[in-house]
Amino acid sequence: MSCYCSVRVQEQDFDLSTEVADLRSHTAEVGAIASFVGVVRDTNLASDIQAMELEHYPGMTEKSIQDIIDQACERWQIYGVTVIHRIGKLNPTDQIVLVAVSSMHRGDAFSACEFIMDYLKVNAPFWKKEHTPEGARWVDARCSDDSAAERWALK
Amino acid sequence: MINVLFFARIREQLGVDKLSLSLEEAGPTIADLRASLVADKDAKWQEVLGADNVITAVNQAVVDHQHALSDGDEVAFFPPVTGG
Numbered sequence: 001m002s003c004y005c006s007v008r009v010q011e012q013d014f015d016l017s018t019e020v021a022d023l024r025s026h027t028a029e030v031g032a033i034a035s036f037v038g039v040v041r042d043t044n045l046a047s048d049i050q051a052m053e054l055e056h057y058p059g060m061t062e063k064s065i066q067d068i069i070d071q072a073c074e075r076w077q078i079y080g081v082t083v084i085h086r087i088g089k090l091n092p093t094d095q096i097v098l099v100a101v102s103s104m105h106r107g108d109a110f111s112a113c114e115f116i117m118d119y120l121k122v123n124a125p126f127w128k129k130e131h132t133p134e135g136a137r138w139v140d141a142r143c144s145d146d147s148a149a150e151r152w153a154l155k
Numbered sequence: 156m157i158n159v160l161f162f163a164r165i166r167e168q169l170g171v172d173k174l175s176l177s178l179e180e181a182g183p184t185i186a187d188l189r190a191s192l193v194a195d196k197d198a199k200w201q202e203v204l205g206a207d208n209v210i211t212a213v214n215q216a217v218v219d220h221q222h223a224l225s226d227g228d229e230v231a232f233f234p235p236v237t238g239g
Contacts, residue, residue, distance in 0.1 A: 038239055054238070055163050057231060060215035085238060097239050117239065125212075125231075126238025127163035138164040141208075141235030 003073035004080035007065045009056060011088040014098055023080045023102040030079055034109035035100035036117050042092035044139070047132040054087040054096070057125035061085070068119040072101070075115070076108040083116065085126060118148045157181040157188065157224060162233040168203045178226045185211050186220040188230060208235055 004026045008014075016037060023033050040052050069081045084098040099117045103109040128139040160173045181188045189211075193200040203209075211218055212231045224230070 056238070057160070057162055057212075057215070057233065060212060060231070063215050121239040122236065124238050125162065125233060125236050127234065128237045129163075138167075138234070139237040141237055145239075 003069070003078055005066065005069050005073075006080075006082045007062050007069070008082075008084045009058075009061055009087055010084065011086065013086070013095060014084045016098065016100075019082050019084070019098060019100050023082060023100055026080050026102070029104055030102040031104045032106040032109040033100060033102045034106065034113040035098065036113055037095055038097040038117075040090050040092050040094045040096055044130060047130070047134065049092055049130050049132060051092075051131040052090045052094075052096075053129040053131070053136075054085075054090060055127045055129070056085075056087050060125050064124045065120060068116050068123060071119075072112040072116050076103065076112040078103045078108055078112050081112070081116065083120070085120075085124070087126070115152050118145075118152060121145045122149045156227065158229050159188070159192070160229065160231040162231060164234045165203055165209065165232055169200065178224060181224055183223055184220065185213070185218060185222045185224065185230070188224060189220070204232060209233070210235065 016035060020033050024030055042049050065083050072078060078101050080102040082100045086096050090096055099113050101109045101113040122145050130137055130139055156175050157178055158175050161169055161171060166172050180191055182191055189204055193204055210233050213222055213228050
């Protein structure tokens with residue numbers, strides 16, 4: 001089944017309503033849209049976060065996200081996927097990532113949305129640097145993110 | 156030529172974001188390229204590129220150390236990813 005996809009890596013903010021409206025407009029068969037928005041927190045590992053810098057590998061980032069979406073389209077009956085990831089300098093409460101998925105019924109939309117987000121966390125080449133009162137530091141990868149992605153391994 | 160890119164913590168620790176070398180200088184595999192890169196540099200290069208968790212991509216797909224290089228390849232070294 002062909003699946004409408006939009007993958008964007010950008011500095012500017014995004015608007016959830018606009019993106020959901022876009023997914024609704026592609027086919028009247030859409031009966032469900034699930035979305036996830038990631039937000040910059042003001043604390044991490046007991047430090048105050050003043051700002052966050054996002055670096056990425058241009059080209060490979062878009063390719064790896066597209067690959068994850070292709071896997072989701074094979075696995076679930078979904079009509080459209082929008083993934084937006086912001087880069088550059090972000091502040092606490094800023095939106096950082098959006099994954100939105102449309103399908104006929106909610107089950108496929110919920111599952112595919114979580115799957116895409118879990119794999120994006122471990123496969124897409126983005127790196128976060130936190131600015132704290134003690135100085136700047138690169139964020140370390142978390143084992144819990146690997147476990148979240150491994151849950152989806154085909155048995 | 157082989158174009159080599161470094162990202163995030165690795166780019167900062169090495170103080171370089173990209174460099175180029177000939178396929179002959181790079182060697183036939185990723186393991187050889189890594190050895191060539193650290194050969195005439197200070198100990199920091201061995202420490203940074205020799206770390207267990209360094210990820211290597213060729214032409215924007217993750218590969219292992221035995222991957223064979225071809226002229227014109229884009230090779231990237233980067234730490235575990237932390238997006239989302």
